Amino acid sequence: MLVPSVLAKPLDFAPLALIEHFARRIFDRVLKVHPDLFERLGDYRSKRFCFSPSDLPLHFVVIPEGRVVEVSRGIRQPTADAVISGPLFILLALLEGRCDGDALFFSRDLMVTGDIEAMLALRNALDDSVIDLAADLGGMTGPLAPLVISTARYIRSRALRGKAL
Amino acid sequence: MELICPAGTPAAFKEAVDAGADAVYCGFRDETNARNFPGLNFSREELGQSIVYAKARNVQTFVALNTFMRAGCESLWHKAADDAVRLGASALILADFGLMAYVAETYPQQRLHVSVQASASNREAIRFLVDAFGARRVVLPRILTVQDIARLTRQIDCEVEVFAFGGLCVMAEGRCSLSSYATGKSPNMNGVCSPASHVKYRQEGAEMTSELGDYTINRYGPGEAAGYPTLCKGRFSVGEESGYAFEDPVSLDVMDHLDALRDAGVSALKIEGRQRGKAYVAEVVATLKKSLTADASGRAALISRLRLMSEGQRTTSGAFEKRWR
Amino acid sequence: MSTPRKPSLSLGPIYYLWDGAKWRDFYFRIADEAPVAHVVLGETVCSKRQNFTEPHIADVVDRLEAAGKRVTLSSLAMVTLERESQHVRSLVFDSSHPIEANDLAALGLLRGTPHSIGPLVNVYNAATARVLAARGAENICLPPELPMRSICTLAAEMPDFSFEIFAFGRMPLAISARCAHARSKGLTKDNCQFICREEPDGLPLRTLDSQSFLVLNGVQTMSHSCVALVEELTEIASAGISRIRLSPQDCDMVAVVQIYDAVLSGRLDSGEALTRLAAIYPSTPFSNGFYHQEKGAAWVARARNATLGA
Secondary structure, three states, rough: OOOOOOHHHHHHHHHHHHHHHHHHHHHHHHHOOOOOOOHHHHHHHOOOOOEEEEOOOOOEEEEEOOEEEEEEOOOOOOOOOOEEEEEEEHHHHHOOOOHHHHHHHHHHEEEEEOHHHHHHHHHHHHOOOOOHHHOOOOOOOOOHHHHHHHHHHHHHHHHHHOOOO | EEEEOOOOHHHHHHHHHHHOOOOOEEEEEOOOOOOOOOOOOOOHHHHHHHHHHHHHOOOEEEEEOOOOOOOOOOOHHHHHHHHHHHHOOOEEEEHHHHHHHHHHOOOOOOOOOOOOHOOOHHHHHHHHHHHHOOOOEEEOOOOOHHHHHHHHHHHHHOOEEEEEEOOOOEEOOOOHHHHHHHHOOOOHHHHHOHHHHHHEEEEEEEEEEEEEOOOEEEEEOOOOOOOOOOHHHHHEOOEEEEEOOOOOOEEEEOOOHHHHHOOOOOEEEEEOOOOOOOHHHHHHHHHHHHHOOOOOOHHHHHOOOOOOOOOOEEOOOOOOOHHOO | OOOOOOEEEEEEEOOOOHHHHHHHHHHHHHHHHOOOEEEEOOOOOHOOOOOOOOHHHHHHHHHHEEEOEEEEEEEOOOOOOHHHHHHHHHHHHOOOOOOEHHHHHHHHHHHHHHHEEEOOOOOOHHHHHHHHHHOOEEEEEEEOOOOOHHHHHHHOOOOOOEEEEEEEEEEEEEOOOOOHHHHHOOOOHHHHHOOOOOOOOOOEEEEEOOOOEEEEEEEEEEEEEEEOOOOOOOHHOOOOOOEEEEOOOOOOOOHHHHHHHHHOOOOOOHHHHHHHHHOOOOOOEOOOOOOOOOOOOOOOOOOHHHHHHH
């Protein structure tokens, strides 16, 4: 299941700095709400995790320890210790713990490469967090706000219909 | 029959309780339990809080200490048992005779369950565990048919718990060193089967290859449902043929046999999956809880929804039916 | 520490299904020619196979005992059927020979009777070994998975107890209710036609990339590689281990026993011993990874080989 093109389109034109700003905001929010995420991540907190939505021309590299978020555009995946790729709504639903990563792997909706142990630690750490993107980002403003919020709602509706499972 | 549900994190624990578990089983974040995966399991504090949450809702907590104590490092397991008892665990799930002896002597009042990892598959074995350690319940290995189970329950003075849904061990549990043969990490000693540290996935065009250590485990065609990179569900060549030598990527579902298991005298049904996400736990626990009271046709409809979340997106009743052998 | 006694050699049970005559002749030759002190025998893997060897057991035991070997009877590794339970009961209650327990059923029934524990029972620590010793176990063959550090700890904590190490042969790695061996030939366990007889040394299983990996032996899965703890024998002996187990493969086991005997007696260095073993059991790689706390399939060569082998 892909991000509807009406949602993907603006990302082709949005400045990377802006996307990066929102990505970091999501990430900071996650850490603030759930600081023990770090504890669960253990030694893997210094790894470079790459999230590559298969339906967007973007890659997000996150290093939890340094609170680093890097966004890049293009087909080539940036260097990372572990990479997870799949449709954006699935990646975000996974971030929210609304679907089961193993099930998505079995159905081939998700692909994981690189350091599987690190990715598993991150998945488990996130799964223990209670993240609610729509609520967290509800007060957001700016040119990307409608996109982010509608994506969050979209995830919610899909996840609740069980499609992501 | 009680429904015994898995939790790998406090969040999953809460979901399991809220979804109707009679008991939740979990483990500490180290090699004292057989799901010693990165980022999974409970600190002492988390277990304490979870037990309080469960008790307030009349739900039991079983703590799995179901690996085998490493010689010379027994204190790690002893401490885990001490802490689980102190925090109010309803039962300890044990596999190692040495640890069973420790718990039976130190905490004679503590309920002791025999883990599936102990491989107690017959009446003499179970009588031994009851006599020697005061075992109150035994989790049966996934090598018995429903008929075997019915015969067994009549011969023993001990509650019986069986796996009903989730991952399927093809080999007798606790008696498999396939994973450590390939990786050096052992289910019995390190609590990991096919450890993530030794797993690699390679995407080659539309094909995906999984490897464990230096060994190729499987190659999936485009869109083909995948499974865990466990050796017993890998594709291999034997003679001129290639295929699933032991078992397909598939998981266990014996809900079709629910009435037979109840008639057989089974006390509890166990759901595998401490490594799964909380979404899975919530969905599976709620569905199985409903199916315990549903009629046969209602039950089938409920369970079919879970199949897509299963390994290889398929399920089997495994050794519970004789023809599986 | 006092000077360790030289460990004695023991021959483990044949895990494979061999024809009755081949099985009998194998043990006759062991009786006549092999310098082993202990022989453990009897069907261990699959209860369906028992008819093949039963007609010969009495002759084999007589011949081995006449040659001065101590004979122990092996119990089944997996007991689920009523018939199998009955078999273990009669083995324990009717046999005049000591039993090696390979499953919890035998373990339970043997309480108070002197017996051995086989490598298929999980003994990972001294606490467990003490529980078993208190119930009558006099010898424990430790699981092949145990690393040297665990072996040494166990031996040090129970210095007067007899521990045995699995030092030669394909390792038993897993056992299942399902028969992968029959399945690979389009059969099921219940209608297997004893097809595993076709592979007296196991049916090789390779990965999709043609890597040798495991062998199928009925319901049992074994390593493709053959454990060869030879360079480690000195260390094992000084740890106080009492017995060295050699597990029969379809090769010249008398020669294998002679090589281990020569190494233990100091008549043969380990490098030469390994070369000879490789000639006796060719085309199967050796492994010793578990002992060295690595993956079981690994081969860890000692640095001192270079000089010893020269």
